[in-house]
Amino acid sequence: MPRRVEERERCPTGVDALDNILYGGIPRANTVLLTGSCGTGKTSLALEFLIHGAAAGEIGLFISVTEASSKLLENIIPYDFFEDMLIKKGRLVFVDLPVIYEKLGLEKTELNPEEVDLLVNAIADLVRELSAVRLVMDSVTSVCYKLRSEEMIRDFILKLGKVLSGQGCTSILVSEIAPGAQRYSMYGVEEAIADGIILMDNLERRGDLLRTLQVIKMRGTTHSRAKYVLDLTAEGVLLVPLLKGGSSAGAA
Amino acid sequence: MAVAERLASELEALPPASPVAVQMSVDAFPEVLRGVLELFAARRELPVIYVTATIPSSRLIPVLSGLGIDPSRLSFVDCAPLMMVGSGKEGQQVVYVESPTMLENIMLKIDFLLRRTSGEGELVLIDSINTLAIHNSTWVLAEFLSILLPILEAKNASTVILALEEPASQELQSLLQHFCAKVLRAGGEEGTA
Numbered sequence: 001m002p003r004r005v006e007e008r009e010r011c012p013t014g015v016d017a018l019d020n021i022l023y024g025g026i027p028r029a030n031t032v033l034l035t036g037s038c039g040t041g042k043t044s045l046a047l048e049f050l051i052h053g054a055a056a057g058e059i060g061l062f063i064s065v066t067e068a069s070s071k072l073l074e075n076i077i078p079y080d081f082f083e084d085m086l087i088k089k090g091r092l093v094f095v096d097l098p099v100i101y102e103k104l105g106l107e108k109t110e111l112n113p114e115e116v117d118l119l120v121n122a123i124a125d126l127v128r129e130l131s132a133v134r135l136v137m138d139s140v141t142s143v144c145y146k147l148r149s150e151e152m153i154r155d156f157i158l159k160l161g162k163v164l165s166g167q168g169c170t171s172i173l174v175s176e177i178a179p180g181a182q183r184y185s186m187y188g189v190e191e192a193i194a195d196g197i198i199l200m201d202n203l204e205r206r207g208d209l210l211r212t213l214q215v216i217k218m219r220g221t222t223h224s225r226a227k228y229v230l231d232l233t234a235e236g237v238l239l240v241p242l243l244k245g246g247s248s249a250g251a252a
Numbered sequence: 253m254a255v256a257e258r259l260a261s262e263l264e265a266l267p268p269a270s271p272v273a274v275q276m277s278v279d280a281f282p283e284v285l286r287g288v289l290e291l292f293a294a295r296r297e298l299p300v301i302y303v304t305a306t307i308p309s310s311r312l313i314p315v316l317s318g319l320g321i322d323p324s325r326l327s328f329v330d331c332a333p334l335m336m337v338g339s340g341k342e343g344q345q346v347v348y349v350e351s352p353t354m355l356e357n358i359m360l361k362i363d364f365l366l367r368r369t370s371g372e373g374e375l376v377l378i379d380s381i382n383t384l385a386i387h388n389s390t391w392v393l394a395e396f397l398s399i400l401l402p403i404l405e406a407k408n409a410s411t412v413i414l415a416l417e418e419p420a421s422q423e424l425q426s427l428l429q430h431f432c433a434k435v436l437r438a439g440g441e442e443g444t445a
Contacts, residue, residue, distance in 0.1 A: 208354050229356035235367040240359045241399055245392040 008220040011134065011170040014052020015045065017228065017239035018198075018213070026196065027220030029168050031161035033140075033191055035175035035184045036200030041211055044077055044232050045200070046136040046172045051082050052236075053134040054091035060134040061127060062094045065142040069094035080234050093130055097143070100126075111146045116156050119143075124163040133169055140173040141186045153189045161193065184216060195219040200230075203242070213239060255280055255438050259287030260295070262436050263412070268373075271401045271411040273381070273428040276438035278416060282319055284438045288377060288412050289321045298375045298410070300326045301365045305352045305383040308332040327369070329361040344368075352387040355396040362400070366407060373408050380414040381424060390423045397431045 010025035019025045050060030086092040101107050147153045164171045175185045184191040196218035203210045214227045228239040276284050293300050309330040313323045331349035349357045
C-alpha cells in the first residue's frame with residue numbers, strides 16, 4: 001500500500017496571491033532564496049513576510065547586512081497593516097550584521113571556515129533566544145562576498161539552513177543578482193542549496209518596465225511556476241498574472 | 253425616458269456583479285456617465301472605481317462636477333498617458349498607471365483600491381475599451397478581461413465597460429459580447445450576449 005505523504009505545515013507569507021501560488025504558504029522551516037536585481041521589491045516582500053508573521057504572533061528577525069536597519073525603517077513603505085507596537089513588543093526584531101561581526105571580532109574582508117561556523121552559531125543563538133520562527137537575511141550575497149570559495153559559500157548556506165530549519169524557523173535569504181543574469185544567485189551555489197527560489201525581476205515590454213515575480217522551486221509543496229506582475233503598495237505586495245499576449249508581443 | 257434614466261434602470265435590473273458593456277455614441281457620453289454614476293451607483297451608494305484611459309482625472313473631475321456628479325465618492329485609476337499632460341499628484345482619490353499598455357498594473361491598482369475601500373460591492377467603470385484597444389491588441393485585451401472580470405465578480409464588484417459605437421471594430425464588439433453578461437446601448441436598441 002503506498003505511503004501517504006503528509007502535507008507540510010505552511011508558513012503563510014501574508015501576501016494573498018503568493019500564498020495562493022504556494023498553495024498556502026512556504027512550507028515551514030524551509031530556507032528560501034529571494035533573488036533579483038536591484039529595485040525589484042525583494043526587501044519589501046521580505047519585510048512584509050515578517051510583519052504579517054509578527055501580526056499573527058510569530059516572532060520575526062530581520063538581519064540587515066548592508067544597510068543600517070534604522071535607515072531601512074525610515075524608508076519602509078507606509079504599510080496600512082504595520083504597527084510600531086510589533087517592534088516595541090519584540091515580535092519584530094531588527095539586527096545589523098555588522099554589530100554581530102563586531103561582537104565576534106569578524107570585522108574583516110574575508111572569513112575562514114572557523115569564523116563561518118562562529119557566525120552561523122551566533123545567528124542560531126539569536127534565533128533561539130528570541131524564539132524567532134521567521135528570519136530574513138538581507139542580503140546573503142553581502143555575506144558571501146566575505147567567503148573565499150564556492151565551497152565555503154555552500155558550507156555557510158548549508159549550515160545556516162540546517163540550524164534555522166532545525167529550530168523550525170522559516171527563512172528568507174535575500175540574494176542579489178545582476179540585471180539579466182542567467183542564474184538565480186551571484187555565485188550559482190546558493191540556488192542549488194536553498195529549499196525554494198523566488199525570482200523577482202524587471203520585465204521591459206514595449207518601453208514599460210514591469211516588476212515580476214516567479215516561484216522557480218519550492219520543496220515540500222506544488223506551486224505555480226507562472227510569472228506574475230507585482231505592485232508594491234501600502235496594502236502590501238499585490239500580484240496579477242502576467243498577460244501572455246503582452247509578453248510575447250514585444251518583450252525585451 | 254431619457255438616456256440616463258433608462259440606462260440606470262437597465263443596470264438595476266441586472267443581477268449584482270454582472271459585467272456589462274455600454275455602447276454609446278460620443279454625444280451620449282455625459283448622459284451615460286450620469287446614468288451610471290449618479291442615477292445607478294449613487295442611489296445604491298456603491299463606491300466607484302473609475303478607470304480612465306482617455307481623459308486624465310485632473311480634467312475629468314471638473315467635467316463630472318459639471319454634470320452634477322459628486323466626484324468625492326469616486327476613486328480613479330488614471331492611465332491616460334501621463335507624461336503628455338503633466339504628472340498628477342497621487343493621493344487617496346487618484347492612483348496612476350503610466351500607460352494604458354500596462355494592463356496588469358491597471359488590474360493591480362483596481363485591486364489596491366478595492367482593498368482600500370470595503371472590498372465588496374463596488375462598481376468598476378472602465379472608460380473606455382476603445383482607448384485601451386488603441387494601445388493593446390484585441391488578443392491582449394481579451395486576456396485582460398478574462399482575468400479581471402472573474403476577479404471582480406468574485407469580489408462582488410460590478411463592472412461597466414464603456415464602448416464608443418462609431419470606431420468600434422467587429423472584433424471589439426465580439427469581445428464585449430463574449431465577456432459581458434449584457435451589452436446595453438445607451439438610448440437605443442439593446443443586445444444580449
